[in-house]
Amino acid sequence: MERHIDFSNLREHFAETDYFSDEEFEKFTSYLTIKYLKKKEYFTKQGELCRYLGFVNSGCLRAFHTDSRGDEFTMYFAFLNWWIGDKTSFYSGTPARFSIQVLEDCEVFQADKKRWEEALDNIPIFEKWYRVKTRKSYEATQQKIIDTQTESAEEKYVNLLTNSPEIVQRIPQHYIASYLGIKPQSLSRIRKNIFKPK
Amino acid sequence: MERHIDFSNLREHFAETDYFSDEEFEKFTSYLTIKYLKKKEYFTKQGELCRYLGFVNSGCLRAFHTDSRGDEFTMYFAFLNWWIGDKTSFYSGTPARFSIQVLEDCEVFQADKKRWEEALDNIPIFEKWYRVKTRKSYEATQQKIIDTQTESAEEKYVNLLTNSPEIVQRIPQHYIASYLGIKPQSLSRIRKNIFKPK
DNA sequence: CTGTTTCGTTCACCTATGTTAACTAATTAT
DNA sequence: ATAATTAGTTAACATAGGTGAACGAAACAG
Numbered sequence: 001m002e003r004h005i006d007f008s009n010l011r012e013h014f015a016e017t018d019y020f021s022d023e024e025f026e027k028f029t030s031y032l033t034i035k036y037l038k039k040k041e042y043f044t045k046q047g048e049l050c051r052y053l054g055f056v057n058s059g060c061l062r063a064f065h066t067d068s069r070g071d072e073f074t075m076y077f078a079f080l081n082w083w084i085g086d087k088t089s090f091y092s093g094t095p096a097r098f099s100i101q102v103l104e105d106c107e108v109f110q111a112d113k114k115r116w117e118e119a120l121d122n123i124p125i126f127e128k129w130y131r132v133k134t135r136k137s138y139e140a141t142q143q144k145i146i147d148t149q150t151e152s153a154e155e156k157y158v159n160l161l162t163n164s165p166e167i168v169q170r171i172p173q174h175y176i177a178s179y180l181g182i183k184p185q186s187l188s189r190i191r192k193n194i195f196k197p198k
Numbered sequence: 199m200e201r202h203i204d205f206s207n208l209r210e211h212f213a214e215t216d217y218f219s220d221e222e223f224e225k226f227t228s229y230l231t232i233k234y235l236k237k238k239e240y241f242t243k244q245g246e247l248c249r250y251l252g253f254v255n256s257g258c259l260r261a262f263h264t265d266s267r268g269d270e271f272t273m274y275f276a277f278l279n280w281w282i283g284d285k286t287s288f289y290s291g292t293p294a295r296f297s298i299q300v301l302e303d304c305e306v307f308q309a310d311k312k313r314w315e316e317a318l319d320n321i322p323i324f325e326k327w328y329r330v331k332t333r334k335s336y337e338a339t340q341q342k343i344i345d346t347q348t349e350s351a352e353e354k355y356v357n358l359l360t361n362s363p364e365i366v367q368r369i370p371q372h373y374i375a376s377y378l379g380i381k382p383q384s385l386s387r388i389r390k391n392i393f394k395p396k
Numbered sequence: 397c398t399g400t401t402t403c404g405t406t407c408a409c410c411t412a413t414g415t416t417a418a419c420t421a422a423t424t425a426t
Numbered sequence: 427a428t429a430a431t432t433a434g435t436t437a438a439c440a441t442a443g444g445t446g447a448a449c450g451a452a453a454c455a456g
Contacts, residue, residue, distance in 0.1 A: 065344045065347075065348065067344075067348035068348075071348070073344065073347045073348055075340070075343065075344070087333065087336070087337060088337040088340070088341075091333065097340075097341065097344060098344070131329060131332075134329075134332050134333055134336060135285065135289065135332055137336050138285070138332060138335050138336040138339060139285060139286040141336060141339040141340055141343065142273070142286070142295075142339055143286075143295065144343060145273065145339065145342060145343055145346065146263045146271065146273070146295060146296070148343065148346055148347065149263075149271045149346065149379045150263065150265035150266075150269070150271055152442075152443095153442080153443070154442090172402095172403070172404090173403075173404065174402090174403065174404080181347045182442095182443065182444085183443075183444060183445080184403080184404070184405090185404090185405080185406080185407095185443090185444080185445080185446095186442085186443050186444070187404090188404060188405050188406075189405090189406085189442095189443085190443095191404095191405095192405085192406085350412075351412080351413075352412090370432095370433070370434095371433075371434065372432090372433065372434080380412095380413065380414085381413075381414060381415085382433080382434070382435090383413090383414080383415085383416095383434090383435080383436085384412080384413055384414070385434090386434060386435050386436075387412095387413085387435090387436085388413095389434095389435095390435085390436085397456100398455100398456090399454100399455090399456085400453100400454080400455080400456100401452100401453085401454075401455090402451100402452080402453070402454085403450105403451080403452070403453085404449105404450090404451080404452090405448100405449085405450085405451100406447100406448085406449085407446100407447090407448085408445100408446095408447095409444100409445080409446090410443105410444075410445070410446105411442105411443090411444075411445095412441100412442090412443085412444095413440105413441085413442085413443100414439105414440075414441075414442090415438100415439080415440070415441095416437100416438090416439090416440100417436100417437090417438095418435100418436085418437090419434105419435080419436085420433100420434085420435080420436105421432100421433080421434075421435095422431100422432080422433070422434090423430100423431080423432070423433080424429100424430080424431070424432085425428100425429085425430075425431085426427100426428085426429080426430090
């Protein structure tokens with residue numbers, strides 16, 4: 001049924017760091033299913049089990065935590081070539097600590113835990129890739145803690161403008177505010193400062 | 199020379215999650231050296247290469263980032279059974295993003311990159327342990343980002359009192375303030391609120 | 397195409413934390 | 427033991443970001 005899926009983005013994504021033979025790559029894709037998600041749908045819902053890890057082949061999503069006051073904090077935006085899911089929930093079977101919601105209609109390649117682990121067991125190059133990926137995610141998250149603590153909201157926004165123009169261009173401002181850890185009104189105020197300084 | 203090191207803490211630490219045979223455990227310890235560090239000395243210095251990963255067998259340390267204004271932010275305190283080091287620097291050879299300084303005289307079991315990777319290659323159970331460890335570190339760091347963003351300084355301190363009494367008891371307050379992301383004066387104010395509320 | 401919802405902006409006011417500085421208590425070095 | 431340093435507290439004032447409300451502009455749904 002789902003023959004002829006175009007896995008070229010994923011192919012290139014792996015090629016950036018590792019050499020997968022055609023056989024290894026095809027073996028890996030055989031563990032994946034494709035999922036189409038419309039704007040506002042959820043890939044993962046906070047509080048529920050996260051059954052899948054996924055690769056974003058098109059569209060975009062945001063991962064956000066809703067706290068006890070009902071305020072949302074956006075942890076990341078996921079575009080082409082991003083991996084999504086709450087690994088803690090996926091591996092430990094605990095409730096997901098955040099939701100992942102579609103901002104632009106998506107194609108996602110996904111695998112459930114059984115298949116993901118089969119792939120890890122049966123494709124050593126994938127296992128190796130994943131090990132390094134996990135380490136880099138850890139490092140990036142640690143860096144994010146440093147940035148979160150040492151930068152003002154205005155600095156964070158200015159850095160976003162230069163380092164992540166794709167976010168600024170594609171993502172509505174109130175989500176960007178939530179990504180920066182501030183309210184939309186505060187982001188408006190900051191933008192006013194930046195763009196009309198005198 | 200360094201015969202008869204007592205590795206029992208490390209032995210129990212591994213036993214919490216994995217079964218290491220005596221042979222496997224002894225093989226692992228053969229990759230380690232012991233390092234004694236006095237108060238105020240550094241295990242890792244921000245900006246320099248982090249050459250070792252280490253296991254804290256006694257004493258305690260703090261890992262902290264110093265930002266461009268000279269302000270310090272404490273990322274974690276490490277007590278008995280904690281692993282320390284900046285993995286990003288250790289693996290990538292980049293300058294360490296934070297320092298790790300001794301708060302109470304320490305014994306640390308450590309390995310440099312060559313030995314660490316030999317141990318990973320030669321002791322599958324250690325490799326397995328480490329893989330899970332890395333994942334859990336990632337998960338904990340992600341949770342810390344959520345907490346950082348969604349809790350006020352007072353909430354963070356109250357949580358510390360109940361969840362990490364060891365930190366509150368052993369660590370000087372100005373370091374705790376830096377761990378919470380606030381100034382010592384602000385922590386004093388918060389403590390006054392909490393302890394003499396009326 | 398039109399009514400309705402969502403988004404972004406602005407404003408006045410509020411609150412948590414930062415800043416500077418002074419003072420005391422505790423710790424460390426001589 | 428004493429001097430010097432470091433740690434913790436308090437207070438007055440400053441500032442970044444939050445809150446609630448109002449309004450026009452976009453986006454969306456029927």
